[in-house]
Amino acid sequence: MILQGNDPHCSPSFSFGHRLRRQAWNMVYVLLFRPSPRPFHAWRAFLLKLFGARLGKGVHVYPRAKVWAPWNLELGDHVGIADGTTLYNMALIRIGRYSVVSQGAHLCGGSHDYNSRNFQLYAKPIVLGEHVWVCADAFVSLGVCIADGVVVGARSLVTKSITQPWTVHAGHPARQIRLRTHHLQESTS
Template identity: 70%
Template sequence: MKAFGAKVGKEAHIYSGVKVWAPWMLQVGDYVGIGDGVTIYNMDMVIVGEYAVISQGAHLCGGSHDYNSPNFQLYAKPIVIGAHAWICTEAFVLLGVEVAEGVVVGARSLLTKSITEPWTVYAGHPARKIGNREVHKGISI
């Protein structure tokens, strides 16, 4: 990834089966894990904070089309995943979404809006808050 312009933090692990559309628009913090089969369609910046996990099969989709445009004009927005967040297996995160620190997005959830409340748990289609996480300030893994 670094050879193609991605900024990758120390001890970050990006599995070989990860698909990244534009590595030069990817920034991954220290100790991040990105699992096999993840798709990062980053037509704009995708930033993943330290200690975050993007589990297998998740899809971060930074681009879409204007369905009111006669030629379905393409557009893009950034995605920001906060430190200590976990995007679980096969979750789908839409363009322009920001996920606060420590948030968990459940397996196969559809995240259409930003989550600004840290250390919470969201799940469903579309994702909605289902609980809180215990805050672990100053942890190191």
Template identity: 65%
Template sequence: MILEGNDPATQPSFTIGNRLARALWGVSWLLLFRPSPRPLHAWRRALLRLFGTRMGEHVHVYAGVRIWAPWQLTLGDRVGIADGVTLYNMAPMTIGNDCTLSQGAYLCGGSHDINSANFQLVAHPINLADHVWVCAEAFVGPGVYIANGCVVGARAVVMKDINQPWTVWGGHPAVQLKTRRPRSST
């Protein structure tokens, strides 16, 4: 998908197929997804599935969500993604069951290699385990894994894996603030 060894100042960074798919998704997002009324989650789920998103049951993706490549997105059951969230999924992105992404959260799967002469574009998967809450305006960087039951506080910046389940994180860079009780299974 990402072209390597090119001059990003004069050449595209992505294959023509990828650029065409993103253009088609962009037009569909603008005309069909974004203007859809707030309660029409089924309509937005259908559009996302049409563009290759794999998702479970009871998923609520609001109309103000920006998704870079729906075909690289996997959503579990009972996922809520609020208005203003950006899923910059240049690589596969997986959001587990019972996850919530609050307003303005930004999950960024792409960056640049600062050691290459042309700042080569790179992409890394993001994986949120089950019961994760990424709070308002928090940032999750490329290649990050967040363990089961974690909460990433408002405006926190997560650039490294969080492997400790049922913990609360905040700050820039995010540090562990406390633990939380595991959700009992019912």
């Protein structure tokens, strides 16, 4: 998918086939996905699946969510992707069941090697566990895995994986600020 050793100043970073596929998706996004009414979640899921997304049941992807490459998207059952979210999935983005990515959040699966002569583009997957909430305007960087039940606070920056489940993280960079206890109360009741 990503060409190696190219000169990004005068040549593309992706193969012709990939660029063609992206243009087809961009046209479908602009003409059919983006203008669809908010409650038409099944329609948008159909369009994403048409381009290779793997989606569970009850997925709600809102019309102003930006998905860079549907073929690199995997959403579990009952996942919500809000308006204004950016899923820059140059590599796989996998989001577990019952997770929510809120307005303005950015999951960024690609970057550049600023030490390479050609500013080489590269990508790494992002994996969110189940029951994860990425709050409004948070940024999750490439290669990050987030454990089940984690909340990433609004406007937080996540550059490293979060391995402790059922915790709340916030800040720049995000750090653990508390535990989530709701799941503990349910399991002891």
